[in-house]
Amino acid sequence: DAHLIEEAKATLIKNDLGGYTVPTHGLYPFQWNWDSAIVALGWLPFDEPRAWEETTSLLSAQWKSGMVPHVVFHKHSDTYFPGPDIWGVQNSPDSTSITQPPVLASVIKILFEETEDRALAESQIKTIVPQLIDYHLWWYKQRDPENTGLVVSYHPWESGMDNSPAWDAALEAVPCVDWEYTRRDTSHIDASERPHKKEYDRFLYLVDFFRKMNFDDTLIYQDCPYRVNDVSIISILHRATKDLLTLCEKIGVSNDQTAYLVKRLDLTEGAISKLWCSETNMFHSFDTRSNTMCKARTSAGLLPFFAGLVSEQQTQPLISVLDKWLEHSTYAISSTHPDDPNYEPQRYWRGPIWIHINWMIAIGLEDYGFSQQAQRITEGSRACIYKSGFNESFHAETGARSGGADFSWTAAMALYWLL
Numbered sequence: 001d002a003h004l005i006e007e008a009k010a011t012l013i014k015n016d017l018g019g020y021t022v023p024t025h026g027l028y029p030f031q032w033n034w035d036s037a038i039v040a041l042g043w044l045p046f047d048e049p050r051a052w053e054e055t056t057s058l059l060s061a062q063w064k065s066g067m068v069p070h071v072v073f074h075k076h077s078d079t080y081f082p083g084p085d086i087w088g089v090q091n092s093p094d095s096t097s098i099t100q101p102p103v104l105a106s107v108i109k110i111l112f113e114e115t116e117d118r119a120l121a122e123s124q125i126k127t128i129v130p131q132l133i134d135y136h137l138w139w140y141k142q143r144d145p146e147n148t149g150l151v152v153s154y155h156p157w158e159s160g161m162d163n164s165p166a167w168d169a170a171l172e173a174v175p176c177v178d179w180e181y182t183r184r185d186t187s188h189i190d191a192s193e194r195p196h197k198k199e200y201d202r203f204l205y206l207v208d209f210f211r212k213m214n215f216d217d218t219l220i221y222q223d224c225p226y227r228v229n230d231v232s233i234i235s236i237l238h239r240a241t242k243d244l245l246t247l248c249e250k251i252g253v254s255n256d257q258t259a260y261l262v263k264r265l266d267l268t269e270g271a272i273s274k275l276w277c278s279e280t281n282m283f284h285s286f287d288t289r290s291n292t293m294c295k296a297r298t299s300a301g302l303l304p305f306f307a308g309l310v311s312e313q314q315t316q317p318l319i320s321v322l323d324k325w326l327e328h329s330t331y332a333i334s335s336t337h338p339d340d341p342n343y344e345p346q347r348y349w350r351g352p353i354w355i356h357i358n359w360m361i362a363i364g365l366e367d368y369g370f371s372q373q374a375q376r377i378t379e380g381s382r383a384c385i386y387k388s389g390f391n392e393s394f395h396a397e398t399g400a401r402s403g404g405a406d407f408s409w410t411a412a413m414a415l416y417w418l419l
């Protein structure tokens with residue numbers, strides 16, 4: 001392991017652009033929101049100030065509304081499309097106009113609890129906690145203005161699970177963008193491991209749409225042709241809000257805002273059964289435009305464990321699904337269930353194994369007392385890294401590399417969780 005640990009550190013150092021870490025050079029040459037949160041955990045064991053800095057550089061791009069963008073364009077790069085000119089946001093630093101799964105507060109809680117430099121932790125937390133509160137308030141108020149208990153997402157890029165089969169039907173309702181463009185991703189990675197053009201056409205339509213709406217939260221909520229209750233975002237947000245409130249308690253922050261967040265947790269707990277399907281015995285996302293469930297069986301459907309949102313009655317059926325899934329898997333949990341008709345073991349979020357998702361599922365299973373399954377997932381994740389190194393993701397069946405190489409969040413998970 002000593003050699004792998006050194007390699008993982010070297011990967012983060014290589015991807016460090018000074019205060020933030022790119023997911024990988026070329027394919028993703030900027031700062032990504034949930035990548036950076038996970039990456040902070042990788043810096044934690046060997047450079048605590050740098051771990052904090054990863055999070056504060058991300059928060060430096062927070063919008064006045066509280067939103068924390070999905071990509072921050074700190075420095076120019078021409079290896080990525082769509083860049084800041086296409087998003088059309090005029091902020092400093094430049095950013096996209098959407099967000100990503102808000103795992104950040106859960107990470108900050110870990111940094112606060114596990115870093116040795118207490119003076120640094122105490123001083124960081126003073127500025128970070130109010131920013132996190134603003135971010136979470138933004139999520140609930142702007143993404144669930146009707147108080148349904150379930151926030152919405154406006155773009156598959158917000159889920160981070162870009163081409164998950166869960167989005168197929170909802171995306172069909174989105175028009176195609178009417179201008180020609182040149183993708184850059186497929187010049188770095190084989191097209192068989194990336195989304196199709198029909199998906200990109202719609203991804204870009206939505207980017208244009210946000211700009212045409214002048215990024216107005218209310219207008220977008222009303223008119224966005226893609227509007228989904230994403231079970232992964234909802235679960236990650238729920239866990240992160242609980243972690244944020246625990247942190248607030250520890251540092252003695254208690255006010256109207258924290259009381260409001262407590263109420264929001266209750267609302268979500270009362271609403272989550274809308275995402276449970278008694279035919280598949282899993283959780284699914286929900287398309288609020290067509291009022292239908294996104295029936296694909298994906299790893300997102302296991303994340304309610306991470307959130308503590310699985311009820312007593314749902315626990316055994318969901319564990320049975322998980323056990324069968326693991327029986328099929330030499331490695332860890334694939335992003336799409338092998339029996340799903342749209343499963344593709346090598347294509348991005350339609351099959352490959354993503355280590356940080358497995359980490360969250362394993363934490364959730366431990367919380368629910370299913371240590372054996374959590375252990376099995378941990379070992380399978382470790383086996384991917386032993387076999388193929390620090391890749392973006394791993395072929396669902398062979399554990400071979402898939403997506404980008406020298407990938408920060410996989411190296412970070414190795415350093416924090418697996419090695």
Ligand code: DGY
Pocket residue numbers: 070081082157162185
């Ligand atoms: C991409 O460009 O592939 C990213 O996933 C967007 O976040």
